[in-house]
Amino acid sequence: MIAWPAPAGLALALFLLGLLGLLTRTNLIFVLMSIEIMLNAAGLLFITAGMRWGDPDGQIMLILVLNLAGAELALGLVLLLRLRSRLTTLDGDSATLSRDAP
Amino acid sequence: MTPIFVISAALAVLTTALAITRANPVHALLYFVVSLLCMAVIFYTLGAPFAAALEVIVYAGAIMVLFLFVVMMLALDQAAILRERDWIARPSWVLPLLLVGLLAAELGRLMLRGGTQTAPISVTPQAVGVKLFTTDLAAVELSSMLLLAGLIAAFHLGRRDP
Numbered sequence: 001m002i003a004w005p006a007p008a009g010l011a012l013a014l015f016l017l018g019l020l021g022l023l024t025r026t027n028l029i030f031v032l033m034s035i036e037i038m039l040n041a042a043g044l045l046f047i048t049a050g051m052r053w054g055d056p057d058g059q060i061m062l063i064l065v066l067n068l069a070g071a072e073l074a075l076g077l078v079l080l081l082r083l084r085s086r087l088t089t090l091d092g093d094s095a096t097l098s099r100d101a102p
Numbered sequence: 103m104t105p106i107f108v109i110s111a112a113l114a115v116l117t118t119a120l121a122i123t124r125a126n127p128v129h130a131l132l133y134f135v136v137s138l139l140c141m142a143v144i145f146y147t148l149g150a151p152f153a154a155a156l157e158v159i160v161y162a163g164a165i166m167v168l169f170l171f172v173v174m175m176l177a178l179d180q181a182a183i184l185r186e187r188d189w190i191a192r193p194s195w196v197l198p199l200l201l202v203g204l205l206a207a208e209l210g211r212l213m214l215r216g217g218t219q220t221a222p223i224s225v226t227p228q229a230v231g232v233k234l235f236t237t238d239l240a241a242v243e244l245s246s247m248l249l250l251a252g253l254i255a256a257f258h259l260g261r262r263d264p
């Protein structure tokens with residue numbers, strides 16, 4: 001039997017790891033991956049809540065989170081490819097000027 | 103507390119920590135896929151078999167493989183990996199670690215205060231499907247709109263430069 005604080009604590013740990021990655025890494029691949037980690041932690045929290053109350057809503061919210069993660073990642077990857085075709089690097093710090101050159 | 107849950111939880115945290123500290127993006131993504139598989143096992147032990155299947159099929163199988171393909175298409179050279187390694191070694195981790203630790207302390211304290219422990223209740227895929235397609239139909243429509251918007255935006259942004 002698993003009490004609910006254990007998976008909730010795991011979700012907390014994973015969310016904080018994702019936040020740490022988002023704050024420290026400048027490579028845009030890792031930024032996108034950190035966002036995925038945080039979304040996944042939120043999904044785990046929904047599943048935990050669904051387990052706690054025995055309600056299917058938790059899993060329905062996980063499906064919505066999966067949709068959001070898919071849409072967000074597709075757009076992020078397209079933007080990543082566009083950036084790569086303009087710059088030689090994927091460093092987020094070097095993409096400070098996103099205007100067209102005059 | 104089943105041992106399966108403890109093992110996969112520890113593995114999930116470990117592989118996620120490895121994923122955000124690697125210099126090579128492909129290694130990091132593969133660690134993250136392992137973390138997602140651990141998460142699927144955790145979902146199963148929490149009494150959500152449908153969510154566990156979705157996590158493996160959609161998340162690890164589709165979304166992460168798409169991510170991996172794009173990263174391989176970018177063809178990162180050795181210089182990029184060396185630069186990334188240089189970034190990781192810098193002391194830029196100190197302040198974010200401090201901030202995240204503070205947040206962890208606050209949230210952990212809040213979570214430990216209210217502690218009523220109940221047995222988990224298993225939710226069958228049938229219950230999820232019935233609820234999703236009867237009372238929560240608006241959520242399905244909303245997510246279809248979100249996916250359509252994502253599709254159109256990806257198509258628009260992905261065109262070649264004129």
